[in-house]
Amino acid sequence: MAKRNVDLLLLNSGELLTCAGPAEGIRGAALERVERLEGGAVAIDAGRIVAIGPSEQIERQFDATERIDAGGRLVSPGLVDPHSHLLYGGTRHEEYESLLTSRGAPPTMERGIQSTVRRTRDADDAALQAQAQADLDLMLAHGTTTLEAKTGYGLRMDDELRLLRLTATLRHAVDVVPTFLPLHVLPDEYAARRGDYIGEAIAALPQAARLARYCDVSCDPSCFTADECAAVGEAALGLGMRIRVHADQTGDAGGAALAARLHASAADHLDYANDEGLRAMAAAGTVATLLPGVTLHLCEMTPRLRNGSLEAPSKPFLPQLARRAIDAGVVVALSTDYNPGSCPTQSMQIVMQLAARLFRLSYAAVWNMCTLNAARALDLSHDRGSIELGKRADLLVWTVPAHGLAINRFGVNQVDTVIAAGRVVARDGRIIDSAVRSFVQPA
Ligand code: NIG
Ligand code: FE
Numbered sequence: 001m002a003k004r005n006v007d008l009l010l011l012n013s014g015e016l017l018t019c020a021g022p023a024e025g026i027r028g029a030a031l032e033r034v035e036r037l038e039g040g041a042v043a044i045d046a047g048r049i050v051a052i053g054p055s056e057q058i059e060r061q062f063d064a065t066e067r068i069d070a071g072g073r074l075v076s077p078g079l080v081d082p083h084s085h086l087l088y089g090g091t092r093h094e095e096y097e098s099l100l101t102s103r104g105a106p107p108t109m110e111r112g113i114q115s116t117v118r119r120t121r122d123a124d125d126a127a128l129q130a131q132a133q134a135d136l137d138l139m140l141a142h143g144t145t146t147l148e149a150k151t152g153y154g155l156r157m158d159d160e161l162r163l164l165r166l167t168a169t170l171r172h173a174v175d176v177v178p179t180f181l182p183l184h185v186l187p188d189e190y191a192a193r194r195g196d197y198i199g200e201a202i203a204a205l206p207q208a209a210r211l212a213r214y215c216d217v218s219c220d221p222s223c224f225t226a227d228e229c230a231a232v233g234e235a236a237l238g239l240g241m242r243i244r245v246h247a248d249q250t251g252d253a254g255g256a257a258l259a260a261r262l263h264a265s266a267a268d269h270l271d272y273a274n275d276e277g278l279r280a281m282a283a284a285g286t287v288a289t290l291l292p293g294v295t296l297h298l299c300e301m302t303p304r305l306r307n308g309s310l311e312a313p314s315k316p317f318l319p320q321l322a323r324r325a326i327d328a329g330v331v332v333a334l335s336t337d338y339n340p341g342s343c344p345t346q347s348m349q350i351v352m353q354l355a356a357r358l359f360r361l362s363y364a365a366v367w368n369m370c371t372l373n374a375a376r377a378l379d380l381s382h383d384r385g386s387i388e389l390g391k392r393a394d395l396l397v398w399t400v401p402a403h404g405l406a407i408n409r410f411g412v413n414q415v416d417t418v419i420a421a422g423r424v425v426a427r428d429g430r431i432i433d434s435a436v437r438s439f440v441q442p443a
Pocket of ligand 1 (some may be wrong): 109113218220223249337339341342343
């Protein structure tokens, strides 16, 4: 039988971790299993996966322009990062030190965000674009092939729309999904005019809807009320946008229930979400995105040393939150929440490693949460997030042979080769071609 010619063959994995599952996402007890094929291989053509099977079988059936020998190492889907704030100006490392040492008052979340807002408004377009490109390079080298990117550091509608336009100019092998986040926190200049701010956010939505698939709102005691978020969310839904929610990060503001009511694609953080809200999310198909990088970086599970004595950690209950969300039947995903304040890491690998350690999750659960379930959080699980026939060929070859080892080890880049939409874009952990736009047809 004549062999079929394809663009690329990926052969001789030690373990082909497919992370296959239903497009609705993997939930409950099913999280404890992750689909894998020992010694598996993949055939790729025109940016899509055209065959999966044992290496000998794939070799018998296909010839290819390019071949990669995985040499007994782990092959997985590309990682999906469904929550980031990609475009921002400045850094906040100096004020962060006061949180670590307890010398001086650590900035509140609102003050921290406003300081990044000032620096973002002052930054010129070229600097913001260059930083975003460099961040995308790092993310890609660490295995992220799809990234959600929010605005939220403009907080004047002209500035917010500018950030969306800049996001649209990015040309990168990481597929960037833009989100408009006008309701991050109330900017200082609107302190006495909350209603005006909400009105201006609603008025900006028709323009935002041309540039972004999603509208995000922060439903939190430090940010906006459920009613304020509902007003903006309903207007966005009316324009055909879908909703994401920063929910209940510093207290229970009813964010989980609001996300369910708006049929949000995802609600993220959820630290203080109540069980009823989580159950409503499960029924509505809203994904819960947990952010262990925030937990680590804000030292929320670490006691604080103040004047020589230990103060209890602020959020020792976060492992319970992960368990409550899983038990409520919610589809749970993981993300970086990459931003300069609460989580300055570009790496989904460290997020996976932290999720296992801080939230006490199994290797299988972590993998399902950062692949198929993370794709589900971006309404893309029909198209990516797992190694399945017809899906976008976003694949990683790791330096290690087993999926558990990728989580057991931590803190260094364990991704060797990155294939994004069927093209080899990184090898030996280094980018070889990041400035490619996806050429693959949407599913
Ligand atoms: O972690 N409501 C939003 N909270 C942000 C904080 C970002 C920052 O500190 O700049 C978040 O997503
Ligand atoms: Fe965020």
